[in-house]
Amino acid sequence: MIEVSNLSRRFGELLAVDSVSFGVAAGTITALVGTSGSGKSTLLRLVNRLIEPTSGSVKIDGRDAAAVSGEELRRGIGYAIQGNGLFPHWTVARNIATVPELLGWDKPRIARRVEELLHLFGLEPALYAHKLPRQLSGGQQQRVGVARAIAAEPKVLLMDEPFGALDPIIRLKAQEDILAIQRRVGITILLVTHDLDEAIRLGDRIAVMDSGRLLQYGSPAEILANPARGFVERLVGGADRPLRLLSLGKVAELVEPGQAAGAPISEATSLRDALSDLLWRGSEALPVASDKGAPLGRITLPAIVARAGRRA
């Protein structure tokens, strides 16, 4: 869906993005990870031409991004940023309607779309449509910001640290929401974050950047198990690595036949959470149930430990 080839951007002496190439498949989430100054935000802005590339090209849905004007290109791409950037003097409904209005949709169609989005993001239209952004909580503002970004049904959504301004508990909820909505709408997301755990939680693929270069591009499991030497290794190689690895797996993968005492846990639980649960309860094994509650077997502490250490 997004095809980046040999993309570079120079600011004076500084090569902010250094001939980066990668592709993002339709309907997936790719997380760009790196420290500040790594060039990840510049790369994101090169995709929707908020910054023009020095060399290289971007293709979106097979079309060269440079073929149309910057404004026209950006109206076809969703854009959500840290701190949401809502217009403080416009109501929630008008904020969400921004791009549809720029595209000249007729009024009834815009009204229908706004209502649909408010429902999708769990904001009752009668209650929220006519409020001003400052009358909403931080989490609600963030949801309106994302709703606005996908209002004109773009195929691609760019997000720059979209959860950066939220406190940890709301951030987790917002991340789950965006995953659920992404699955429902099937949009392609390119997301910038400095938080590796966020990248692992959200990304189908992770692209690690440093000093303007793309160091490694792969699935979270690949990045964790076989990090490239140097920066990526240091980034993923901290004390949390076994736990991060476990967070990628589900209980279903390690179910074994047998019995165990205690309340059952769901097969969809991540292995990391299952480990946490086992340690907290002080048991060696727990019963596993399906989503509907049917008993499937049990999961044991040694199995999880073996899995965490397997590739380490």
Place this chain on the structure above:
Amino acid sequence: MNSGFSASATRRGFRSAAFAGLKRGSFDKLGVVVALLTFAALLFEPFVTLRANRIVSGKGVNVFDALPHATAFAAVVVIAIVAAAAIARTATWIRAVGAGLALVVLAFLVGETPPHLIGPNQPLARVTPAGAFWLIGFAFALLLTDAIGRLRLGPWARLAILAVAFGIAAAFLVSGQWDGLSVMKEYAVHSDSFWQEAASHVELALASLGGALVVGLPLGVACQASPRLRELTLPVLNIVQTIPSIAMYGLMMAPLAWFAAKVPGAAELGIRGIGTAPALIALFLYSLLPVVGNTVVGLDSVPAQSLEAAQGMGMTRRQRLLGIELPLATPVILTGVRIVLVQNIGLVTIAALIGGGGFGVFVFQGIGQAATDLVLLGAIPTIALAFSAAVILDALVDILKGKT
């Protein structure tokens, strides 16, 4: 860090304790000042001045001699009650209503003095409000504005109060209650030119503001976008602002006279070294700094994230400016407009010196003739205009801020 916090906490505790002590026991400070001022004025200052004709100096008459005894007594009682209410810690709205009432009583009383003091065989005699009237008026106006400020009224309520004040003044004027006063006698003589000068006063103030908006808004937008232009423009406008108004009018005269003489058609358009043209240009130059400066500050205050989002969603430069930046900057820009309008209403008065017209005509004629009454005929409407402009624009700023 820790000790600093506890020290400030102690100070706050001390202050609130002192405040509570005041509230429980003693007096309102402003009320004491108002009451002292009122009684000192009643006792030691003349209420009106009586003169044989408009230019000789007259003699002061105190409130008990200026009015029939019963009226004077009733008036002093009303004023004393309001002053007493001001001293005690009464509810704020009572203070506001009381102060308003006292001002109306004062305005009514001063109109009662001429028939009492001037006999039928003294057609040239003049009665002018004097020290006690102005001091008491000042004291209660202070009490009123303080109370209104403390009530934290919304913009619409403040506009309503202004309208009521104008209604009351209009009622006094139309009913003829003030007709015996010297200012109104000057008005009777100058009634034709009064409205003409009023119109040219307002025209000059508004036209120079209009010109400053037409030039200053785009200039402000350009300055905000380009730091270099900003560095060039704002210091120049700052210097313009420091030129005294009389000097500015003087500076305009020579180039404009030359322009009128050399450029064909200029003189026919009314451009001359004196008159409306130099006044308008000088006022326009004074207006530029507040308009440009506030436009820059207003645009600077627009959240950067909103702008980035606007750009990221494909808004053009023009759509961002008109849809996002200017609407968000409007309250700050209007604050600049308020400064300009109040400043210009005052400065137009000086423009009369170079034949620019306006209420200043009466002020300078009055000074020339040593006729204070004529000075007042020019000064009072100027003050009323400037005050109303301030109240109306303040309210407008609040109304717009409420929407963002």
